[in-house]
Amino acid sequence: MMNNGGLPRRIDHLGRIVVPVELRRMLGIKAGDELEIAVRDGAITLTKAGRACAFCSGEEKLHSYREHWVCSDCAGALADLADHGQDDRLAASG
Numbered sequence: 001m002m003n004n005g006g007l008p009r010r011i012d013h014l015g016r017i018v019v020p021v022e023l024r025r026m027l028g029i030k031a032g033d034e035l036e037i038a039v040r041d042g043a044i045t046l047t048k049a050g051r052a053c054a055f056c057s058g059e060e061k062l063h064s065y066r067e068h069w070v071c072s073d074c075a076g077a078l079a080d081l082a083d084h085g086q087d088d089r090l091a092a093s094g
């Protein structure tokens with residue numbers, strides 16, 4: 001029973017499900033890792049837990065904003081963007 005190209009997995013009597021090894025490898029999920037379970041648009045989503053900036057994936061100097069993590073550097077860049085209408089740092093580096 002394939003649906004949306006997804007990998008079919010049967011849930012067991014305790015409500016458990018195996019995350020396919022292909023997906024674990026793809027996302028670097030190892031035994032003991034924490035996953036966050038949420039419902040979005042009627043679908044259950046599993047997100048690798050751990051704090052990382054939503055923009056640069058950095059793990060330092062993080063702040064929480066509207067259920068996302070944002071590092072100080074990106075928060076500063078966003079503030080500049082709000083102040084000046086463009087991101088000077090990204091424009092300079094790219």
Ligand SMILES: [Zn+2]
Nearest residue numbers: 053056071074
């Ligand atoms: Zn960042």
